[in-house]
Amino acid sequence: MVADRPVLAVRGLSRIHGPACPSCRDLTGDAAGTNVCPRCGSVVAVADVAFDLWPGEILGIMGESGSGKSSVIRLIHLDDQVTAGSAVFREHDGTEHELATTGEETARRLRDTRFGMVHQNPHLGLNYLVSAGGNIAERLLCSGERSFQAIRDRALGLLTRTEIPPGRIDHQPRQFSGGMQQRLQIARALAPRPELLLLDEVTTGLDLSVQARILDLILEIQRELGVAMLVVTHDLGVVRLLAGRTLVMRHGRVVESGLTDQILEDPQHPYTQQLVMSAL
Amino acid sequence: MSETCTEPSRTTSSPSASLETRHSKLETPAPVLTVAGLAKTFTLHHQNKSIPSVAGAGFTVSAGRLTALIGPSGAGKSSVLKCIYRTYLPQTGSMVLHGADGDLDLATCSEHAALRVRAREIAYVTQFLHCLPRQGTVDVVAAPLVALGSTRDAARAAAEERLRELDLPARLWDVPPATFSGGERQRVNLARGLVHRPRLLMLDEPTASLDRRSADLVVAAIHAAKAAGVAILAIFHDPDLVAALADDVVQLTRPEVPCAA
Amino acid sequence: MSQATTRAANPAADRFGFLDDFAVREIRRGLLKALAIPGYQVPYASREMPVARGFGTGGMQITLAIALPGDVLKVIDQGADDSVNAVALRRFITAACPELATTTSTAEATLIQTRHRTPERPLTARQLMVYQVPYPDPLQIVEPSEAKRRRMHAYGDYARLWVKLYEDVVRWHEVALSNRYPARVHGRYVIDPSPIPRWDLPKLHRSRAMHLFGAGREKKLYAVPPFTDVVPLAFDDVPFQVERFCDAAGRRHRCQTCGTDDTYLDEIPLPDGTRRWLCNDQDRCAERMSHGR
Numbered sequence: 096m097v098a099d100r101p102v103l104a105v106r107g108l109s110r111i112h113g114p115a116c117p118s119c120r121d122l123t124g125d126a127a128g129t130n131v132c133p134r135c136g137s138v139v140a141v142a143d144v145a146f147d148l149w150p151g152e153i154l155g156i157m158g159e160s161g162s163g164k165s166s167v168i169r170l171i172h173l174d175d176q177v178t179a180g181s182a183v184f185r186e187h188d189g190t191e192h193e194l195a196t197t198g199e200e201t202a203r204r205l206r207d208t209r210f211g212m213v214h215q216n217p218h219l220g221l222n223y224l225v226s227a228g229g230n231i232a233e234r235l236l237c238s239g240e241r242s243f244q245a246i247r248d249r250a251l252g253l254l255t256r257t258e259i260p261p262g263r264i265d266h267q268p269r270q271f272s273g274g275m276q277q278r279l280q281i282a283r284a285l286a287p288r289p290e291l292l293l294l295d296e297v298t299t300g301l302d303l304s305v306q307a308r309i310l311d312l313i314l315e316i317q318r319e320l321g322v323a324m325l326v327v328t329h330d331l332g333v334v335r336l337l338a339g340r341t342l343v344m345r346h347g348r349v350v351e352s353g354l355t356d357q358i359l360e361d362p363q364h365p366y367t368q369q370l371v372m373s374a375l
Numbered sequence: 376m377s378e379t380c381t382e383p384s385r386t387t388s389s390p391s392a393s394l395e396t397r398h399s400k401l402e403t404p405a406p407v408l409t410v411a412g413l414a415k416t417f418t419l420h421h422q423n424k425s426i427p428s429v430a431g432a433g434f435t436v437s438a439g440r441l442t443a444l445i446g447p448s449g450a451g452k453s454s455v456l457k458c459i460y461r462t463y464l465p466q467t468g469s470m471v472l473h474g475a476d477g478d479l480d481l482a483t484c485s486e487h488a489a490l491r492v493r494a495r496e497i498a499y500v501t502q503f504l505h506c507l508p509r510q511g512t513v514d515v516v517a518a519p520l521v522a523l524g525s526t527r528d529a530a531r532a533a534a535e536e537r538l539r540e541l542d543l544p545a546r547l548w549d550v551p552p553a554t555f556s557g558g559e560r561q562r563v564n565l566a567r568g569l570v571h572r573p574r575l576l577m578l579d580e581p582t583a584s585l586d587r588r589s590a591d592l593v594v595a596a597i598h599a600a601k602a603a604g605v606a607i608l609a610i611f612h613d614p615d616l617v618a619a620l621a622d623d624v625v626q627l628t629r630p631e632v633p634c635a636a
Numbered sequence: 637m638s639q640a641t642t643r644a645a646n647p648a649a650d651r652f653g654f655l656d657d658f659a660v661r662e663i664r665r666g667l668l669k670a671l672a673i674p675g676y677q678v679p680y681a682s683r684e685m686p687v688a689r690g691f692g693t694g695g696m697q698i699t700l701a702i703a704l705p706g707d708v709l710k711v712i713d714q715g716a717d718d719s720v721n722a723v724a725l726r727r728f729i730t731a732a733c734p735e736l737a738t739t740t741s742t743a744e745a746t747l748i749q750t751r752h753r754t755p756e757r758p759l760t761a762r763q764l765m766v767y768q769v770p771y772p773d774p775l776q777i778v779e780p781s782e783a784k785r786r787r788m789h790a791y792g793d794y795a796r797l798w799v800k801l802y803e804d805v806v807r808w809h810e811v812a813l814s815n816r817y818p819a820r821v822h823g824r825y826v827i828d829p830s831p832i833p834r835w836d837l838p839k840l841h842r843s844r845a846m847h848l849f850g851a852g853r854e855k856k857l858y859a860v861p862p863f864t865d866v867v868p869l870a871f872d873d874v875p876f877q878v879e880r881f882c883d884a885a886g887r888r889h890r891c892q893t894c895g896t897d898d899t900y901l902d903e904i905p906l907p908d909g910t911r912r913w914l915c916n917d918q919d920r921c922a923e924r925m926s927h928g929r
Contacts, residue, residue, distance in 0.1 A: 152487075200791060222799075226806070228806065229799050229802060229806075232802045233795050233799045237793070241872045242871060314507065354486055354489060356462045357462050360463070361457075361462065361463045363418075365420035365421065368421060
């Protein structure tokens with residue numbers, strides 16, 4: 096599915112924690128081998144990240160701990176403040192939002208209705224005080240749904256779609272297995288029919304068979320709904336399976352970007368080569 | 376480093392080949408892909424090594440014609456295909472895909488454009504079937520059409536048609552191909568490559584390790600694709616197949632390994 | 637407020653009402669702000685009262701700040717003028733405001749302080765209602781942090797409250813709140829209308845009177861101006877319902893004193909096992925009796 100404009104156009108995206116000084120960028124990064132500026136002590140979590148995400152596409156962001164990949168997701172999801180750069184989100188109807196400077200009210204609206212986020216740890220993404228159905232209802236209510244039956248029907252539909260037995264709609268999330276909690280997160284993320292789905296290490300820590308089912312589910316959803324997705328992972332297998340294009344990040348910078356199979360079979364950057372060679 | 380474009384008249388051992396080539400010579404074949412000066416070297420940073428893979432290749436692939444790449448092992452035949460498909464990044468050269476909307480140099484186009492070309496224009500069939508695990512055969516074959524926006528039912532119908540042409544029994548259609556024999560998997564592979572009617576089909580030893588019957592089915596499918604106007608770039612391990620199917624033959628030689636990295 | 641102008645024009649009235657000038661001005665300014673932003677909880681410095689917190693200090697401070705000589709005061713507690721708390725409050729207020737008249741008649745009152753009920757008799761434009769409020773914030777049941785609640789109100793984010801209603805409907809097929817039913821005021825803020833029963837909530841909607849809410853312990857003031865929309869939160873397909881007071885056969889109970897069937901009733905179990913149903917609003921019942929229905 097191709098359109099003429101990207102859903103997300105990111106240029107020079109940066110996030111620095113701390114006072115920041117003019118040398119921060121030059122003294123950190125891949126060449127310097129560190130995120131911490133030796134002069135002012137600021138942590139350069141992300142610097143000069145640029146990419147486009149097209150409608151219906153899955154972009155993988157790969158890297159190890161400290162690479163800045165989760166920070167990028169947090170910045171896009173408006174959970175953190177951009178220090179510098181631009182990230183333009185384009186809605187289906189053509190409205191554009193500059194995420195770097197958006198106000199709180201617009202940020203809430205985007206998070207509630209246009210974005211879906213799935214965390215590695217379900218405790219970050221689920222409300223454990225309400226039922227599974229209540230978790231999905233919460234998202235629908237945020238986007239203005241006021242019919243009880245419509246909410247109920249959609250919740251049942253989403254549970255079925257994510258292969259959670261619909262009979263468990265009124266159970267508490269803490270009664271679910273880890274894999275099922277992840278699937279509930281996915282159901283909740285999809286509730287308002289978002290245009291952008293952000294997946295942060297969603298299968299890390301899960302059993303292999305559970306992982307497989309969730310990855311299959313993500314692919315099916317992508318096929319059916321054509322949602323654009325950013326998939327953050329450190330797992331080469333996940334990125335090979337899901338993403339058409341991939342960014343490789345290290346020390347807050349993008350060191351390589353390309354088609355996923357090219358990154359894995361013909362890596363250009365020394366770090367990418369090392370990563371690919373390290374795969375089990 | 377030398378490339379030779381040999382005229383098919385040299386391989387007149389197969390009468391059908393000359394009939395076919397005479398037939399294709401009568402129409403002006405439209406060029407689909409023009410490769411020029413293609414070279415690829417692998418740089419392994421950690422071992423401090425530079426390994427040349429393709430030492431300069433140039434040729435044209437036209438609609439309804441099959442161009443065969445021949446040469447010794449290590450000459451970079453598979454690498455050329457991978458460069459065109461953007462799995463490898465070439466160091467120099469151009470790979471221009473000609474289309475109704477204009478020309479696109481695959482060597483320099485954006486990733487997004489490359490993905491688009493893969494989805495719509497080019498199919499790449501190797502001797503290994505790489506597919507999503509846990510997906511039934513029909514869905515594996517239908518996947519390229521679904522990705523282009525076709526409904527699942529229409530895509531499955533087209534997929535079943537392709538599988539029927541390649542004589543894959545219906546009882547296997549909903550089974551994931553992981554447990555199939557080599558011949559069966561290759562037929563699934565080729566069916567998937569043809570289902571979305573690409574303009575350019577690239578084949579990397581499609582009949583290697585196949586039994587006679589499967590190989591014949593594959594050859595028949597290739598003939599049909601040619602007749603339908605698909606441009607084909609192929610590597611065959613069997614010179615008889617080259618003789619039988621190729622309209623143009625391109626010879627590649629092993630690149631020289633530099634003395635120092 | 638014409639009474640405010642009268643008070644300002646009458647300097648002798650300054651010492652009237654127990655509270656000092658600064659307190660009176662602060663509460664009045666707070667009330668003006670509350671009226672200007674219907675449903676918004678205005679924080680204020682709630683004063684020490686000679687009555688413990690939790691016994692109506694919020695309502696009392698409002699009454700003392702806005703009462704003027706010439707006002708006619710009615711104080712009720714659960715619909716009764718003669719309950720202990722109502723009597724105690726009325727005595728204190730009249731002691732602090734010597735020229736204030738008192739009444740038990742809703743029709744005659746200009747200022748009505750109440751705990752947990754709104755009078756049955758429709759109010760007029762001359763009347764002010766003052767509610768004693770224990771918990772001013774409807775979001776308190778879903779969010780313990782006041783800082784977070786303020787942000788939720790600011791952004792109109794009541795989703796967590798709606799989820800509670802959803803969970804109630806799932807479990808009970810209706811919203812399981814008998815009182816303190818959350819309602820949206822003027823299409824914007826959601827208020828806790830104090831522990832008035834559901835029965836009374838529709839009376840706030842486009843009322844001719846002004847409704848003022850004071851929470852002394854929680855130190856908040858809020859208001860519903862006259863002719864303002866007050867809409868209970870309800871799903872489109874699970875409408876808001878008031879108490880029905882019907883027996884098992886579906887017949888509406890009547891007050892055993894005055895015989896009417898259109899008031900909020902108290903259910904009184906008797907020693908012999910039977911039940912008696914009586915109007916909760918004492919004055920309304922008396923009014924009906926004296927007029928012979």
